[in-house]
Amino acid sequence: MNHAIISCLHANLPAAEAVLNDIDRQGIDTITCLGDLVGYGPQPNEVVELIRKRGIATCQGCWDEDIIDGLNACECSYPSQLAERRGHLAHQWTDDQLTDENKSFLASLPTSLRRDRLLFVHGSPNSQHEYLLPDMDAFAALERVETAGADILFCGHTHQPYVRELRDGSIRVRLQNADHGNDQGEELTLPMRKIVNAGSVGEPRHGSTNATYVIHNDATDEVEIKEVAYDVGRTCQAIVEAGLPKVFAWRLSHGFEFAEQAEDASHVCER
Amino acid sequence: MIERWALVSGLRGDLETYDLIQRDLKKTRGVTALFVLGDLVGPERNCDALLDRLKNPHRGDLKPDCIYGWWEEQLLAERGFRGERKADALRLSQGEDAVSALLNTVNPSHLKWLASLQFGFIELDCALIHGSSSDVGDNLTSETSPLILLDRLTRLNVNRLFTARSTKQFHLELTGGGINSQVKDLNGKREQQQEVPKRSVIGIGAGLNYTLYDIGSDKTHFLTAGSKTNPKGKGFA
Ligand SMILES: [Zn+2]
Ligand SMILES: [Zn+2]
Numbered sequence: 001m002n003h004a005i006i007s008c009l010h011a012n013l014p015a016a017e018a019v020l021n022d023i024d025r026q027g028i029d030t031i032t033c034l035g036d037l038v039g040y041g042p043q044p045n046e047v048v049e050l051i052r053k054r055g056i057a058t059c060q061g062c063w064d065e066d067i068i069d070g071l072n073a074c075e076c077s078y079p080s081q082l083a084e085r086r087g088h089l090a091h092q093w094t095d096d097q098l099t100d101e102n103k104s105f106l107a108s109l110p111t112s113l114r115r116d117r118l119l120f121v122h123g124s125p126n127s128q129h130e131y132l133l134p135d136m137d138a139f140a141a142l143e144r145v146e147t148a149g150a151d152i153l154f155c156g157h158t159h160q161p162y163v164r165e166l167r168d169g170s171i172r173v174r175l176q177n178a179d180h181g182n183d184q185g186e187e188l189t190l191p192m193r194k195i196v197n198a199g200s201v202g203e204p205r206h207g208s209t210n211a212t213y214v215i216h217n218d219a220t221d222e223v224e225i226k227e228v229a230y231d232v233g234r235t236c237q238a239i240v241e242a243g244l245p246k247v248f249a250w251r252l253s254h255g256f257e258f259a260e261q262a263e264d265a266s267h268v269c270e271r
Numbered sequence: 272m273i274e275r276w277a278l279v280s281g282l283r284g285d286l287e288t289y290d291l292i293q294r295d296l297k298k299t300r301g302v303t304a305l306f307v308l309g310d311l312v313g314p315e316r317n318c319d320a321l322l323d324r325l326k327n328p329h330r331g332d333l334k335p336d337c338i339y340g341w342w343e344e345q346l347l348a349e350r351g352f353r354g355e356r357k358a359d360a361l362r363l364s365q366g367e368d369a370v371s372a373l374l375n376t377v378n379p380s381h382l383k384w385l386a387s388l389q390f391g392f393i394e395l396d397c398a399l400i401h402g403s404s405s406d407v408g409d410n411l412t413s414e415t416s417p418l419i420l421l422d423r424l425t426r427l428n429v430n431r432l433f434t435a436r437s438t439k440q441f442h443l444e445l446t447g448g449g450i451n452s453q454v455k456d457l458n459g460k461r462e463q464q465q466e467v468p469k470r471s472v473i474g475i476g477a478g479l480n481y482t483l484y485d486i487g488s489d490k491t492h493f494l495t496a497g498s499k500t501n502p503k504g505k506g507f508a
Contacts, residue, residue, distance in 0.1 A: 138452040138465045143422040162456040169450035171417040171467050176442035176491060185446055188417050206457060225457055 002026070005120070005198045006213040007034035007156025008061065009051075011041030011094070012202030012252070015211040016050055018230035019201045028215065032113060034156040034198055035061025035122040037106065038094050039087075040248050041202050042238035048102040060109035061122040062129050062157060067095055068107040086245045093244055112148075118218070119150035123157040132195060134162040142166045145193040152194045152221070154214075161199025161212045163223045167192040196223050202235075203248075209255040273301035276394075276484045277333065280340065280401065280435030281477025283313025284376060286321040288479055291496040296333050299483065305333040306392065308435040308475060309340020309401035312385070314372040322381045339388040340401035341408045341436060346373055352386045360408060395486065398429040402436040409434070411472060413441035421445060424470045431471050433484070438477035440493040445470050 004023045009016045023031060033056050038044035040063075051058055098106075111128060113120040124130035125148035132141060132155050141164065145153040169190030199212030206212060210227040217223075236249035277296055282289050296302050311325060312318040328334050339347070341360075349358035349370060358370050377385075390407065391400035402409035403423040411420060411434045420443065424432050448467040453460060473491055475482040483492040 134454045134456065135463075137425050138450045138463065139418060139421050139467070140425050141452075142450065143418050146416075146418055160456070162454055164455075165453045167451050167453075170448040171421060171445060172447040173417050174444045174446050175413060176444055176471070187448065190418060190450065208457070212457075223455075225455075227457065 001030070001219065002028050002215050002217050003030035003032065004028050004213060004215050005032050005034065005154050005196070006056075006201050007122070007198040008036040008159055008200035008203055009033070009038075009041075009047050010036055010063070010200070010202035011038045011044040011047050012211075012235050013041075013043040013046045013050070014232075014234050015202045015228075015230045016047050018228050019211050019213050020050070020054070022226065022228045023213070026215075031056045032120050032154070033058040034120055034154060035059050035109065035128070036063045036156065036200075036202075037061065038067060038098065039063030040090055040244070041235065042242040042244060044094050044098050045102055047202070048098070048105060052102075052105055057113055057120075058109055059113050059120055059122055060106065060111055060128060063091075063094075064106040064109060065128050066091060067098065067103065086247060089245055090248070093242070114150070117151035118154065118216075119145075119148050119152070120154045121148075122155065124155060125150075125153070128157070131158050132197065133158055134160065134164060134197070138166055139169070139171075141195055142169060142190060142193055145195060146191065150193075152196060152216070154196045154198060154216075156198050156200065158197055159200035159203055159205040160197065161206060161214060161225045162195075162197045163214075163225070164195045164197075165192070166190075166194070194221070194223075199225065203252065204255050205251075207255055209253060274303050274486045275299075275301045276486065277302050277305045278308060278399070278433055278435075278475040278482040278484060279305065279335075280308040280475055280481075281310045281313075281438055282307070282321060283310055283342065283478070284316045284318030284321050285478065286324060288496060289321055289324065291479065292481055293329075293332050295494070295496050297331065301485075302333060302483070304394075305335045306399050306433075307335045307337040308399055308433065309338055309407070310342045310435070310477065311337060311340070312342050312346060312373070312377050314342075314369055314376060316376060318376045319378045319381065322377070322384070326381075326384060336392065337388055338391055338399065338401060339385060339407070342373065343385050343388065344407050345370075346377060347382070347386055349374060350379070350382055352382065393427070393429065396430040397433060398424075398427045398431070399433045401434070403432065403434060408436060410437050412437045412439050412474060413443045415472075417443075417445060420472045421467065421470070424468075424472065430469070431473060431489075433473045433475055433482075435475050435477060437474055438480075439474040440476040440480055440482060441472075441474040442491045443472050 122128045174185030239249040345358040345361040
């Protein structure tokens with residue numbers, strides 16, 4: 001059966017509607033959302049209400065968490081100081097706009113969802129703020145999936161969709177000065193695991209302005225990355241009219257985050 | 272010339288044990304540094320005398336470099352040095368009595384010094400941490416999945432991780448292996464191969480059980496303070 005995974009809607013209503021329409025058109029009725037319903041975009045209440053109305057199973061994103069807990073995130077949430085300042089502006093604006101009811105909905109979201117061997121998180125099983133980038137150390141990537149006890153890990157947060165298959169892994173170990181001659185060592189065979197990043201509906205950074213999401217077939221394990229065009233101009237105009245930083249509109253109309261890659265993607269927020 | 276480190280942990284207020292270790296080290300060649308990897312304090316006995324000695328070494332003592340461990344973390348959290356957090360882990364595992372016992376073993380005058388201790392040291396290509404970079408309470412042993420051990424090494428980008436939390440003594444080397452990875456995105460597919468780097472995790476023990484590490488030869492020696500001959504019978508005098 002096909003099911004759809006969406007992430008990082010970021011208060012972009014036209015993009016959210018276009019993606020949900022695209023999913024509906026294919027007759028897919030199981031949808032899982034990996035959080036970041038708000039932040040950057042101009043319509044936080046509308047997007048939260050759309051997800052609530054449709055009853056879409058959702059886990060909490062980094063922005064959803066920060067709106068509830070206040071901005072005590074360590075600087076790892078932002079790739080640069082400039083990005084951090086703009087992030088603070090957007091945070092304040094979103095905080096002012098969101099209704100109490102929508103805030104308590106965000107507060108009620110779980111940090112992960114599990115269906116059999118599938119695990120759904122926003123950033124990583126460790127933290128909503130950890131980036132699992134497509135080229136991160138393969139053993140560390142496998143460790144995240146394996147320690148969480150999943151076969152397939154669905155995540156978002158990087159805004160770049162990808163499917164990563166980790167296979168044929170092994171690690172040989174040997175005990176130095178073991179009590180009973182263990183000098184031969186042992187070999188651990190690692191299991192095959194997958195990480196699927198759903199990209200971003202409302203703030204894509206993969207080099208195109210199209211919204212992205214993924215479809216997974218739980219019988220064949222095939223994953224398809226989908227791109228959906230939407231009215232970017234409408235959202236950009238709403239961003240400017242709301243008084244949000246213009247760079248958010250510029251970014252949406254370019255589809256990548258200019259010169260703002262995370263400096264230390266392996267950093268784990270320890271707060 | 273041999274250059275070696277002495278690594279100690281889990282003293283938990285036991286000045287007598289520390290004294291025995293210092294005497295051992297006086298008789299040992301080539302020890303240039305003494306690292307105390309946390310758990311200086313504990314709930315069993317008053318810790319003030321040991322803390323005084325660590326802060327103000329006796330003449331002839333090898334000067335200790337200390338970091339904080341799981342018990343210091345609990346104490347400092349309960350005493351308000353960790354923001355909102357309290358000694359939750361201790362309370363959960365051993366109950367309220369253990370928390371008050373811990374508070375009673377350390378004079379508050381030591382708290383500022385304990386709070387100034389670092390989480391870990393990076394020396395050469397080695398990390399010295401009570402648990403791991405993931406958590407001060409990370410309980411790594413030779414039985415821990417090598418995948419997790421490798422992850423802890425990777426997070427710090429070091430070749431050796433010295434850890435104390437498990438209280439076990441072991442020296443586990445990652446000697447080989449690899450993994451294939453395929454990434455598919457909207458630009459297509461790419462394959463990557465990665466090899467297991469030659470790295471190791473060393474458990475240094477606790478209390479009387481301490482470790483000597485020879486930097487040049489990458490050899491560890493697991494010792495017990497005060498015992499007439501060391502367990503391997505290989506003379507360290
Ligand atoms: Zn996001
Ligand atoms: Zn995020």
